[in-house]
Amino acid sequence: MAYSVKELFYTLQGEGAHSGRAAVFCRFTGCNLWSGREEDREKAVCRFCDTDFVGTDGPGGGKFDTPQALAEAVRERWAAGVGAAGGSATSPRARPYVVCTGGEPLLQLDAPLLAALHAAGFEVAVETNGTVEPPDGLDWICVSPKSTAPLKLTRGHELKLVYPQADAPPERFSHLDFQHFFLQPMDGILQRQAMRQAAAYCMANPPWRLCLQTHKVVGFD
Numbered sequence: 001m002a003y004s005v006k007e008l009f010y011t012l013q014g015e016g017a018h019s020g021r022a023a024v025f026c027r028f029t030g031c032n033l034w035s036g037r038e039e040d041r042e043k044a045v046c047r048f049c050d051t052d053f054v055g056t057d058g059p060g061g062g063k064f065d066t067p068q069a070l071a072e073a074v075r076e077r078w079a080a081g082v083g084a085a086g087g088s089a090t091s092p093r094a095r096p097y098v099v100c101t102g103g104e105p106l107l108q109l110d111a112p113l114l115a116a117l118h119a120a121g122f123e124v125a126v127e128t129n130g131t132v133e134p135p136d137g138l139d140w141i142c143v144s145p146k147s148t149a150p151l152k153l154t155r156g157h158e159l160k161l162v163y164p165q166a167d168a169p170p171e172r173f174s175h176l177d178f179q180h181f182f183l184q185p186m187d188g189i190l191q192r193q194a195m196r197q198a199a200a201y202c203m204a205n206p207p208w209r210l211c212l213q214t215h216k217v218v219g220f221d
């Protein structure tokens, strides 16, 4: 199949257990919980999204006709990113890492693309809303539940819940099979309040940990 990618960029993962780790972010076009158009937001299942995942016009974005073509673009972005930062992508300690995000990446990330990324030497992570079954063999699964959307993916490495969501309280997810449970304060004008609420919840419910967006602290998008 062909893959539609909004943007490909080299950055630091800012959230969750891999926070601070260099990565290529592959942002796939499209989501099953919102069209991405403002006029549809009120009727969407997920209404607080702040990500542009429409089209293929971002940096490094485009249509990729084969898994190998997209994997090669990811590899080039990694090499260019490490090189531009003054490092060497051939260092044996610089294990290439790609975070597949969106939009909803599992609408497109399939077994052939996963195989192509692995063949290119990448450790492959996904950040998903959990409503779509993944291919086998992903190296890191982060599920971020949204509103009332039913989860198909109830196990993985980390569950990262944007907090607060009136119709998605943490108690609905704390029994699921994840290694890490993170609360990420809702971005926006009430973010300070959300931070305090999330911190208070984590202190009262120790399996949950506070997750701040460290990439924004250092000035990345």
Ligand code: SF4
Binding pocket: 031, 032, 033, 034, 046, 047, 048, 049, 050, 051, 053, 102, 103, 104, 129, 146
């Ligand atoms: S599920 Fe994620 S990408 Fe889709 S609309 Fe919600 S926040 Fe945005």
